[in-house]
Amino acid sequence: MKKSNSKGVVENGKNEAIHWELRPGGMLVQKREDGLGASGPMIKVKVSHGSYHHEISVPAQATFGDLKKVLANETGLEPKEQRLLFRGKEKEDDECLHMVGVKDMSKVVLLEDPASKERKLEEMKRNQGISKACEAVAKVRVEVDKLSEKVTALESSVHSGAKVADKEFVVLTELLIVQLLKLDSIEAEGEAKVQRRIEVRRVQSFVETLDMLKARNSNPFSNSSNAVSVTTKWETFESGVGSLSAPPPKTSTKITQDWELFD
Numbered sequence: 172m173k174k175s176n177s178k179g180v181v182e183n184g185k186n187e188a189i190h191w192e193l194r195p196g197g198m199l200v201q202k203r204e205d206g207l208g209a210s211g212p213m214i215k216v217k218v219s220h221g222s223y224h225h226e227i228s229v230p231a232q233a234t235f236g237d238l239k240k241v242l243a244n245e246t247g248l249e250p251k252e253q254r255l256l257f258r259g260k261e262k263e264d265d266e267c268l269h270m271v272g273v274k275d276m277s278k279v280v281l282l283e284d285p286a287s288k289e290r291k292l293e294e295m296k297r298n299q300g301i302s303k304a305c306e307a308v309a310k311v312r313v314e315v316d317k318l319s320e321k322v323t324a325l326e327s328s329v330h331s332g333a334k335v336a337d338k339e340f341v342v343l344t345e346l347l348i349v350q351l352l353k354l355d356s357i358e359a360e361g362e363a364k365v366q367r368r369i370e371v372r373r374v375q376s377f378v379e380t381l382d383m384l385k386a387r388n389s390n391p392f393s394n395s396s397n398a399v400s401v402t403t404k405w406e407t408f409e410s411g412v413g414s415l416s417a418p419p420p421k422t423s424t425k426i427t428q429d430w431e432l433f434d
Contacts, residue, residue: 214275216268220246220282229268231275236264242281252287256280297360304363311353312370315377318346322377329384332391340385347378 216238218225225245229238235257239250246253255262257271257279273279321343328335351374359367 214268214273214277216273217276217278218242218245219278219280225281231269233268234264235262235266235268238268238279239264246281248281248283248287252284254282254284256282301359301361301363304357304359305366307357308354308359308363308366308370311350311357315347315350315370315374318343318350319377322380325384326380329388334391335384335388337385337388340381340388344378344381347374347381350374351378 212231213228214231216227216229218227218238220242223246225242227238227241227245229241235255236250238255239253242248242253243250250264257273257277262271325335325339325343351371354367354371354374357363357367
């Protein structure tokens, strides 16, 4: 014996709850656990999607929205990305298959929503652009690695006290600037933009290192432990600004006749 309650739930003899729902047109059907929300005989629907063809089994009283959910697993298209046409007309999600004449082995056409298709194309182009930019940054990185070895060699020579021709610093700096210009010409987004920024900072650090090495090479005693260090201590006045000149004398001198007496 079945018992019903006000929530549209019927308990059968096995104390199992059966859920029912009202379909468009006033038909009361059993709600299925698979999410299709319909009962009755199963039918096969032939769905044409471009060069692909699918045979989908659904309850005869299912909706086109239910059919889209099943097709999502078959095609990879989300329900909101699908457009279903039957007899040349697009159908809404809440329309029932049997109400519009869909029967066993009926043909339905699946089209991808144009807006969704355009978004995917843009995303694909963007990903291709990022990949291309990453490859360009990687090529520059290889060249910078080679130049970094030369920077290290110069650094060792200068620190050992060997005299290096200024031309070597100039040429190496110019080669690094060329790589910096290459990085600047790369149009990058996302991860490629991050990689480009990292490489730009790396090149800039090498250029700064060369500038310091060149200055030390020109004046080898500037950082030597035996060099005489000359420092200038700036006197700070009330204004807080240092000055090389002595403070001006006071304009007036006060003379007092207070004599200090000694024993």
